[in-house]
Amino acid sequence: MNTTQMEATAKFLSRLSDLYSNISNWVQPQYLRVVRFNMKLNEEAYGKYDVEKLSIIDANGKRIGELLPVGASVIGAEGRVDLIGDVDQEILVYLDDGGPHFTTEIEVGGQQERRTTPLYRGVEEDGWYWIEIRRLSRARRLDQALFLDLLAEVSDHACC
Amino acid sequence: MRAVEAIEEIWLTYQVTKDALKVATHGINRGAIELLQDTFFINSSTDKAKSDLETCRRSAGDYAILSMWAIFERHVLDALVSENGKMLDMPLSDFNSSLHRKIGDAI
Numbered sequence: 589m590n591t592t593q594m595e596a597t598a599k600f601l602s603r604l605s606d607l608y609s610n611i612s613n614w615v616q617p618q619y620l621r622v623v624r625f626n627m628k629l630n631e632e633a634y635g636k637y638d639v640e641k642l643s644i645i646d647a648n649g650k651r652i653g654e655l656l657p658v659g660a661s662v663i664g665a666e667g668r669v670d671l672i673g674d675v676d677q678e679i680l681v682y683l684d685d686g687g688p689h690f691t692t693e694i695e696v697g698g699q700q701e702r703r704t705t706p707l708y709r710g711v712e713e714d715g716w717y718w719i720e721i722r723r724l725s726r727a728r729r730l731d732q733a734l735f736l737d738l739l740a741e742v743s744d745h746a747c748c
Numbered sequence: 749m750r751a752v753e754a755i756e757e758i759w760l761t762y763q764v765t766k767d768a769l770k771v772a773t774h775g776i777n778r779g780a781i782e783l784l785q786d787t788f789f790i791n792s793s794t795d796k797a798k799s800d801l802e803t804c805r806r807s808a809g810d811y812a813i814l815s816m817w818a819i820f821e822r823h824v825l826d827a828l829v830s831e832n833g834k835m836l837d838m839p840l841s842d843f844n845s846s847l848h849r850k851i852g853d854a855i
Contacts, residue, residue, distance in 0.1 A: 631793070631794070631795055632794065632795050632798070633794060633795075658793050658796075659793040659794070659795065661793060661794040661795070662791060662792070662793050662794065663776060663779075663781065663784060663789050663790055663791065663792055663793075663794060663797055664781050664784065664789075664790040664791055665791055668791060668793060679791050681791050688781050690780075690781055690782035690785075692782070705782070707781055707785060707790070719791060725785075725786075
């Protein structure tokens with residue numbers, strides 16, 4: 589792994605760690621706890637590296653959800669982790685302020701016009717986002733309320 | 749549609765599919781999200797997207813061969829039915845009547 593690759597994976601791991609810390613605080617009032625497990629990711633762009641996944645456990649010791657890192661090399665995002673429950677799964681992506689965007693240039697009568705189009709609406713700061721409706725390109729910043737809703741959705745767990 | 753036209757259409761579909769997959773692969777390799785917008789590739793890991801494209805490329809080839817074979821098989825069966833029917837127009841003999849029955853049963 590070269591320096592650029594190491595920096596990219598270190599950034600991804602640090603963002604994951606921040607997310608896990610937030611989730612740990614968010615689920616505590618619901619009498620849930622989290623446990624981190626080591627795993628390995630192997631990406632063509634970065635090679636093999638160590639990463640943590642996160643299990644969310646209820647008061648009876650039953651795992652109701654898991655955050656499974658998918659990778660740092662993701663199309664249209666700076667990293668991805670999947671929230672997986674017994675009944676469904678949701679995709680969480682890390683987006684930089686403004687999100688991914690592309691620029692088109694049109695030249696009409698010698699005048700050049702540049703237009704920048706964001707891939708998603710609603711990305712106003714760096715952070716983890718849930719893509720609410722991909723067809724409408726709407727991203728929602730992950731916070732406690734949203735995370736608990738998503739957890740309930742994927743796990744069918746009553747307490748969330 | 750004649751068999752040859754059907755096979756030409758299958759071949760054209762295969763070629764266009766292969767080229768569309770090539771365009772998608774270029775888009776992924778170059779990070780051209782404007783090409784990939786509103787597709788399922790967005791938010792997919794790069795490795796998964798590439799492996800899905802490879803699977804799709806192989807499947808497209810397999811399906812093209814399978815479709816062409818189905819058309820060819822249908823064409824052969826139609827030809828056999830037609831030639832088998834002509835046998836009855838000939839002076840009937842034990843040989844051609846039993847051959848006609850045998851071919852008819854097999855089809």
